[in-house]
Amino acid sequence: MNTPYNIDTQNHCESCSFRSERQFCNMGTATIKRMDEIKFTAVYPKGSVLFVEGEQPRGVFIICSGRAKLTTSSAEGKTLIVKIAEAGEVLGASAGILGTPYEVSAEMLEPSQVNFIRREDFMAFLNSHPEACLHTAQQLSAKYHSAQREIRALGLSQSTSEKLARLFLDWSNRTGETTAKGSRLKVLLTHEEIAQMIGTTRETVTRLLSEFKRKKIIEVKGSSMFLQVPALEAMVSI
Amino acid sequence: MITEIATRRLTLEDALAERETLQLQPAGTILFQEGDQPRGIYVVHSGSIDLLFQGRTRELKPARSAAVGEILGLDSVVSCRPHDYTARVVTGCRLGFIDKESFTQMLDASPDLWLTVLRLLSQDIHASYESLRHAGFVRT
Incomplete structure (x- = not known):
């Protein structure tokens, strides 16, 4: 039906x-x-x-x-x-x-x-x-x-990039799937919504995601994101 | 409504007072650590207690101080979740401790106390949302 x-x-x-x-x-x-x-x-x-x-x-x-x-x-x-x-x-x-x-x-x-x-x-x-x-x-x-x-x-985060790293680590801990390419996440939120989760602007999130990709901290394929957890952990100061 | 809440709160306080074991804790005592399974709840009768978060390097960062009359560990006992903060005595404290089993038995014996417990948990959530707004809007 x-x-x-x-x-x-x-x-x-x-x-x-x-x-x-x-x-x-x-x-x-x-x-x-x-x-x-x-x-x-x-x-x-x-x-x-x-x-x-x-x-x-x-x-x-x-x-x-x-x-x-x-x-x-x-x-x-x-x-x-x-x-x-x-x-x-x-x-x-x-x-x-x-x-x-x-x-x-x-x-x-x-x-x-x-x-x-x-x-x-x-x-x-x-x-x-x-x-x-x-x-x-x-x-x-x-x-x-x-x-x-x-x-x-x-x-406790000192910078917006640290807040974003913490958010990704939190998602990874809760729903991440371990793969050879890193911790895999399904990201169903828009850049605007990610920005609203860490109290920043959509533009800042888009810029930081590009920076994370350039530094090979994350890789995005469709709605999947592969995270390099040790690199993200290194960005979190405490 | 206010009278009703005040009366219920007193009833819970009375019920806790009947079951509590009084403790005097010196400065520096750790009542429980973040990540510990809850053993019971603590009613703060006097003194000062800091609630602390543990960072990734295990360094402790202050979150807030507990007020006299506050019940520590209630959310963890109710949900059987580990404590999400560390409680450290700052100045000598007088505390009432009620172990988890006694607390559960108390609620089983007097189910009307549940509504007071739910109100206290709801107040904690509203206070947390206020802190969250502060962290999210003021610091950015």
Whole structure:
């Protein structure tokens, strides 16, 4: 059957084929049945904005498939990507729990299925299902660790080239595949988005990537990038 | 709402106070190191503690100081992840330590405390995003 954007839509959490692999959704039957009752399923195209920084929290969003970028903006209009959220992650939970405005904006990077739970329903769900609290706490903790990692990378780097080297090393540690040509990464972000991850401009990223290529620190083939990890490590001062 | 949060916070504090082991730690003590598996949580009753990041050359860099009343290690205990910073006592501290098992048992016995834990974790995230904005926008 044709589905929007060719997404294999999972309409029921209880029978979802990915449930056991997803940290948040891997809950007991009674808990997941209740979540099924209170969630709304939707499919979003690339570029859809789930929520905007400063907006009052309407509820939480569970990414069932696809990826989202979480961004924050400065008063001058600069944008910083604080995280690329993957399938299985819960977005907006901290604002929902505190009842304070969303701290970041969330925009889908590709066609995605997202489940939405209204804030009142989510809070009642947490109140009545301790298991959901544990899984939410693990999600919040993962977000905290991720933010700490980004703070370290941005705050401790002395130069923009060092920030870019740290970003590539971080990607290599998490998803790099070891090959004879170096650590291989699939890069699905634009130069603009890479710039927003390290708090610089698109022009600077394009210039640094050319410099890295010229020095044979990286090699780009299509959407794949091969990294020379020792050379990148040497660029990172601490 | 504010009253509700304050009441819940007190309840968590009371629950932790019932289970904590009081410790007096001298300056220089390392409570836990970055990368260590969490053994439990520490409630800071008095004194000063630095939270430090380890660089690639293993040199320690200060991130921030812990405030009195803060609970250290909560995120790591909840997620069973290694600590992502080192906690070092700067001036003599009075701490309450609750081991991981006691903390988990406490939440099992009083599930209503979970919401307070979730609020504390949410506050930590919001503080981290503020630091991230500072690192990302101010330094560039």
